């Protein structure tokens with residue numbers, strides 16, 4: 341079930357995007373006039389918000405109470421985030437606005453721009469802040485200089501925070517957008533170190549698809565390393581009433597996949613291994629090879645030390661990783677590793693998980709969503 345939100349200046353713009361993305365038979369669920377606040381709240385502009393869904397999605401969930409509940413939930417969450425298509429215009433506008441803000445700030449330097457004796461100065465202060473948040477040292481330096489290093493680009497602290505976020509987003513480009521599992525992906529493998537939440541996240545994603553009633557989900561576990569691992573996934577499969585197959589070794593994979601041939605989305609759980617050891621990576625790679633997964637998602641816990649997470653991501657590269665899943669957002673207050681890893685690995689974020697509850701504690705968040713708290717950050721200098 342896909343419900344998308346479009347924020348446009350004129351209705352024909354929305355209709356064109358809806359037809360292109362959701363098909364000729366897409367259904368417009370609602371329209372309303374809204375005002376979009378611009379950066380720093382300096383001005384707002386009129387826009388039309390349009391909610392639309394693909395017709396077959398509506399048909400698939402019609403009458404099913406679970407489906408309707410999910411439709412509502414997704415529509416609610418969709419209203420909180422701009423859709424990627426609406427984003428492209430918004431992102432171009434954002435870049436223009438950042439340039440405009442920079443000019444305005446240069447023209448009206450505030451008294452607190454003057455660097456008091458002994459203070460760090462904006463570049464050093466923000467660099468220290470970013471590193472403390474978990475951003476890689478080189479990137480912290482780059483982003484602080486990009487945003488604050490030019491003479492005259494200063495202002496009060498919140499303006500500096502906005503300039504910094506603007507610099508990070510301009511560096512990340514399209515990678516700052518969330519990238520959940522594609523509609524045309526059939527086999528999706530989850531890899532990552534031990535205990536990061538791979539199995540739980542698979543259960544959440546499977547449950548959401550079952551509730552949506554749109555894709556026939558199957559589970560495949562290649563985790564026979566831990567005794568309880570198969571039982572864990574089987575329990576979820578029983579609850580959700582979806583088929584499950586087990587592959588003990590690479591040679592088992594074709595048989596296991598064949599038993600799930602009726603499924604149009606197969607979520608593959610792999611054994612959590614020590615990703616610092618190249619032998620573990622090799623074993624995972626051998627297991628993945630016969631699957632020919634459409635997407636490989638690297639699961640990283642946000643409670644991991646940023647330097648270790650970067651090492652894990654680098655070690656995982658031979659696995660053909662496409663995207664990140666960041667778990668345990670609820671167990672950390674520093675999210676600096678997110679833009680840092682996205683920039684260094686050039687993989688976008690598929691999902692972010694926020695707790696142990698299946699299926700509720702999972703979200704589709706953009707980098708700006710995750711970094712929003714930085715706008716309120718207290719930074720020396």
Ligand SMILES: Nc1nc2c(ncn2[C@@H]2O[C@H](COP(=O)(O)OP(=O)(O)OP(=O)(O)O)[C@@H](O)[C@H]2O)c(=O)[nH]1
Pocket residue numbers: 533534535536537538539540541563566569610611612613667668669670671693694695696701
């Ligand atoms: N706080 C919190 N806990 C989570 C989250 N996701 C998973 N967990 C918990 O993390 C623990 C490990 O989860 P699993 O899903 O078994 O992790 P795994 O990666 O499959 O573990 P292995 O298969 O042993 O490598 C469980 O207690 C989960 O409930 C999350 O977003 N937040």
Ligand SMILES: [Mg+2]
Pocket residue numbers: 538539540563569609610612
């Ligand atoms: Mg597991």
